Amino acid sequence: MKRIILFFLLFISVTLCFANSSALEFYGVGKSFQQREDFPSAIEQYQEALLLNPDYADAWIALAECAYEMDEYSRALTCLDSASRYYKNNLQIQHLKGFCLIGIGDLVGAKQIFDNILKKYPNDVESLYGIAQLQALEGRITSAEKYYNEALSRDSNSKKALLSLALISFKLGKNEQAEKFINQAITFHNDNPEVYYYAAYINVQKGKLIEAEGFVRTALRLNPKYDKANALLAYILYTKGNYEQSVEVCDYRISQNRNNSDAWYLKACSVYKLGSVEQTIKSLETVLKINPQDEIARYFLEQLVCENLEIEDSRRENYAFYHIESAKEAVEKYNSNSALFEYIRALQIHPLNLKVRLSYADWLLNEGYPEASLSQLKFIDTQNLISQEVSDRIESYDSLLENTISKRWGVDPFYLDKSRISIGLYHSNENLSMLHAESSSVCSNLIADSFSAFPYFRVKSTKNAIKSYSQAFSDARKNKYDYFGIVSFDENARENTILLNLYVTSTGSLAKTWTIYRTGNRKLSSAVEKLVLDIVSAFSIRGKILARQSSQVLIDLGKRDGITLDSKFIVVKKDEVKNSDIGIGLIFNQDSELGQIQLVEVGEDVSVGNFVQKGFYDRMNPNDEIFLISQENIGEKSLDVMAQTEITSPEFLQMLNSIK
Secondary structure, rough: OHHHHHHHHHHHEEEEEEEHHHHHHHHHHHHHHOHHHHHEEEHHHHHHHHHOOOOOOOHHHHHHHHHHHHHOHHHHHHHHHHHOOOOOOOOHHHHHHHHHHHHHHHHHHHHHHHHHHHHHHOHHHHHHHHHHHHHHHOOOOHHHHHHHHHHHHHHHHHHHHHHHHHHHHHOOOHHHHOOOHHHHHHOOOOOOHHHHHHHHHHHHOOHHHHHHHHHHHHHHOOOOHHHHHHHHHHHHHHHHHOOHOOOOHHHHHHHHOOHHHHHHHHHHHHHHHHOOOOHHHHHHHHHHOOOOOHHHHHHHHHHHHHHHOOOOOHHHHHHHHHHHHHHHHHHOOOOOOHHHHHHHHHHOOOOOOHHOOOOHHHHHOOOOOHHHHHHHHHHHHHOOOHHHHHHHHHHHHHHOOOOOOOHHHOOOOHOOOOEEEEEEEEOOOOOOOOOOHHHHHHHHHHHHHHHHHOOEEEEOOOOOOOHHHHHHHHHHHHHHOEEEEEEEEEEEEEEEEEEEHHOOOOOOOOEEEEEEEEOOOOHHHHHHHHHHHHHHHOOOOEEEEEEEOEEEEOOOOOOOOOOOOEEEEEEOOOOOOOEOOOOOOOOHHHHHEEEEHHHHHHHHHHHHHEEEEEEEOOOOOOOEEEEEOOOOOOOOOOEEEEOOOOOHHHHOOOOOOOOO
């Protein structure tokens, strides 16, 4: 019996030794893959090791490191939790956990980890990196620079410190210093492709595309499978106008990963520049199949559809479907502004979609606008595809609305020209986005299209990027816009920022600046919606007199323009009201004031008021102008930063975070 027990124990010992030996071999192979930055292959080897020995703590840590390098932060944290069962208070685990928490956005948790380490070990370099990264994420770039310099003083060859300081120096406008740090990184790490990648990125931002291409090709010689470097090369070729070569690199990236949505997107941009609209549409459709949340790709596709497809093209219905569903979702959440934007967008894409018009008509009715709802129903009637139910509704509402202001005064609101403010929108490529080429153009067009919900404004976006402010100023004067705006767009995978500087065309002076930051799946559309609403609210309500009957006058403003019964207006001679030369405002000569209007009845699009003349003579006539005086700067806002202390470039932060 003892012999049997001894034999069994010996068998168990040999089996365990064999298992551990095999696990060690898998671990060693995994390390060799990890050192070559082939992280997927390394992960396979570490998982094999852990199948043989689930208690292999070093394999758990190595698996976490690979997951972190691939930006799979949640997976890395799970691996670190497993490793922590065997290594208590291990600094390597704590460091990596802190950086993973930064990756998932838990900045408070990350700060707590690094602060605790620095209390015990004040010279801990990795924790200094962590605090520096947190400072940058909070918009404290100068403070981040200080911590990175402190870390560099303790480790003068540190790749992470040198590259981080190069990026920060460039961000702060210290170009010579940025170049110095890059050169140091190349000197100490001339066999590391990541160093050349960041050297290329900084040169792209400087506009030095030839130098950038040289650096990125060096990175690819060191690691031909370096996907980020291939992405940057494709972007550089696109920016240089080498569209065929850009397509070739994109196709290579796609061959390595068919679901590489950003490669499909840049390919779409390149083939569009080559003149193939249909192929561009197909590539953008592929992007949205892979990543339905890619708003830039979606709005780029929709702009191509609106510009190039026939109104009757059946594909328009499919493209409008997204906004129909978004409108329904907004209605369910009682978000009337979003619902309005989504219905307008759906109708821009597919004007003949009668189901959308019917839904829009129902929404207008629920919002308290039966006249506008009836107008939509009558449009459906003109398409000769009307149902008995819609016919009955038209007849019913025609009868109910027989005594409206517009009917009594013989005015059809549908044909009123309410446009008062003209704005030309221009975009610059100052913030070059590698995630989406032409993103500033797409954003600018979307802003202009979104103003369709507000007939008070006539907004047009230019197709090509401007090279300078003076170019925009000159073009705005040529087109006689009241104002012109320059749009800058910046993004990463999780967040985006829109910056719009609005200028007075007559003088070229800055009128107002808006900076809108958003994160989440609908970050672009929500930022544009916020921006448009803020711009609308910044302007004084302005209208004109349509007709008069004795002392009563009909004006072209109503509930849909934000007018209430308490609203009072000044009446000024036609063409005597001018835009202020500075800021957003109106100016007129006091001699041009003709009197005031107190409203007695407010309709949806027109209202009736009593006119009280100023002076002895009654000089007021139809088409004279009016503007609101009883409320000032209604809802005016200029900055929305979502509780951030400072808006920092999302792409800059992503690049800083990606330095491992």
